[in-house]
């Protein structure tokens with residue numbers, strides 16, 4: 001008993017004061033892209049060719065587009081670029097309510113908005129119960145969602161919890177490219193959640209199919225399931241996930257999206 | 260054993276395809292049955308089509324001093340090995356499904372992943388809709404059936420479980436998977452290409468480094484461009500970090516399932532610390548983008564080494580304190596001991612690998628039995644226990660955490676200088692190769708056959724979960740159904756690694 005108590009004292013209080021304090025991210029963390037295409041040779045498309053998921057496209061006037069809904073943050077483009085023009089910054093706040101806002105461009109600002117409509121925000125801001133549906137991914141997204149329940153992130157202090165039944169849930173959180181074999185189960189789970197409800201697509205697979213987008217075995221989230229929040233990454237960092245959820249509920253204002 | 264009956268192979272060293280003997284099916288079968296009687300085990304059993312369009316089956320087996328491979332051309336039908344060697348049960352169901360091979364006298368043939376044959380790339384509708392199978396059923400008074408999944412109660416992957424219960428007692432558990440099937444092996448054919456490495460890193464997300472290493476080793480074997488000593492040491496460090504993170508997480512999850520919350524919450528955080536160390540080296544908590552054929556993509560400088568060393572020392576102290584609480588709490592031990600026991604005999608018959616096998620005293624560990632990379636030079640002792648229950652699976656994990664941490668601390672201080680990456684050249688044509696890595700769950704096997712242009716004609720991935728799911732079903736016999744979560748966590752098997 002004494003050892004148990006002593007261990008408790010030694011393990012200390014560990015909850016990180018996010019969002020009041022900026023998150024601790026590894027130095028080599030790969031977040032929002034950053035490219036200086038004035039360095040590019042004309043006609044060069046090495047980065048476009050190197051990307052395993054065709055996330056990059058080049059337009060005239062040295063405009064480079066990267067679809068963060070597809071991107072694996074894998075650095076293949078960075079390495080392929082002969083001029084070292086592409087980098088990934090430590091900006092971790094990437095979530096968006098609109099799929100098209102996930103397309104980053106080197107010419108314009110990246111300002112995705114992620115906030116619920118007033119009615120649902122009012123309903124869910126102080127208590128949100130989610131049912132997670134894993135549908136064909138690699139289990140890394142699931143692992144980093146689970147991490148939010150550890151004392152370090154302590155998700156429940158925001159009133160957000162994962163529940164065992166869709167009937168107890170206010171929404172679903174989908175991971176994976178939605179395999180043919182999970183298609184029906186996903187629809188049934190969605191339908192079992194009472195209205196009004198929210199849907200979150202987490203990770204490159206759920207957003208765009210990721211690596212599996214051209215597989216006949218992966219069907220993607222059916223159009224009958226409207227998505228309220230996209231959280232990009234492969235897998236997204238736990239802080240990216242938490243940040244997305246807090247924006248959605250309006251707990252963290254969208255203005256500091258790029259802090 | 261007649262040398263013409265088999266070809267000896269080494270981990271990650273190719274042999275020309277023509278050197279692999281092709282036996283008559285009856286001889287092939289007898290040889291395998293004899294070997295399993297002598298406690299050898301199937302490592303991988305898979306099919307391929309030769310240039311004449313005939314199906315060829317390859318069986319890779321353990322040997323006293325290495326690995327062996329033989330093959331056979333079964334024609335349209337193959338007489339099942341499962342009745343004599345239960346460890347072939349899932350392999351044969353897989354063969355029937357992926358090659359439409361008629362396997363006769365199998366104990367209970369049914370779909371494994373509910374997927375279409377490998378040759379079918381566009382119309383992938385499976386012959387059997389997912390989950391619709393002829394499940395084993397117990398009949399009689401007071402027997403009831405409990406069905407769970409595919410969508411489970413926690414944040415976990417999908418799978419379907421059917422328990423046949425008599426009161427609280429489980430008479431039998433049937434596990435039906437395939438929900439995560441996304442066509443990885445089909446997509447690997449004719450590779451490697453720019454997507455291949457990324458498929459490997461996502462075969463099973465919590466084992467990115469292990470599966471990635473298996474692939475890199477295989478590539479390097481096929482083109483003879485081996486990484487430098489420094490790269491191999493750093494790969495070894497990453498692999499052990501992955502093991503420690505997962506083992507710590509598993510011990511926390513097991514504590515959670517018996518309601519012992521202190522260890523559950525400490526381990527939850529500590530697992531994160533180990534993942535953060537991985538991210539410290541390569542920017543991603545799961546080790547994505549760390550590896551590539553020919554070496555690694557991130558180096559570590561002297562300051563980084565110093566930081567990592569003191570970081571891991573500190574976190575290890577906390578881990579030790581958190582885990583040892585388990586072994587000193589009678590209420591935890593009462594739930595761990597004698598629960599979900601597998602006997603040595605069952606483990607051998609089912610061909611169980613990894614932690615679950617070592618928990619029965621079997622010295623099965625790729626790192627010492629078929630070492631590759633840094634493990635050829637630095638030996639990590641095999642950790643075993645002999646009770647085969649939940650306790651043993653937990654305790655073996657703890658032993659491995661200790662040994663992996665001391666390996667990391669030692670290697671990180673003695674990193675030799677050198678480049679971290681070597682340029683790669685095209686792969687050799689018409690080769691057969693098997694690459695093994697001890698992932699945190701157990702033996703990961705990647706096998707490939709190259710065509711005459713050096714492209715993958717076959718790429719077979721065998722995750723340890725493929726061997727072990729049946730072991731979990733077996734461990735549940737005569738257990739209370741309420742012990743299922745605990746037994747399940749003590750195995751912690753992968754759905755995506757199995758379903759591919």
Ligand code: SF4
Nearest residue numbers: 051071072074075077
């Ligand atoms: S980092 Fe993203 S955009 Fe660049 S190659 Fe990888 S997946 Fe493509």
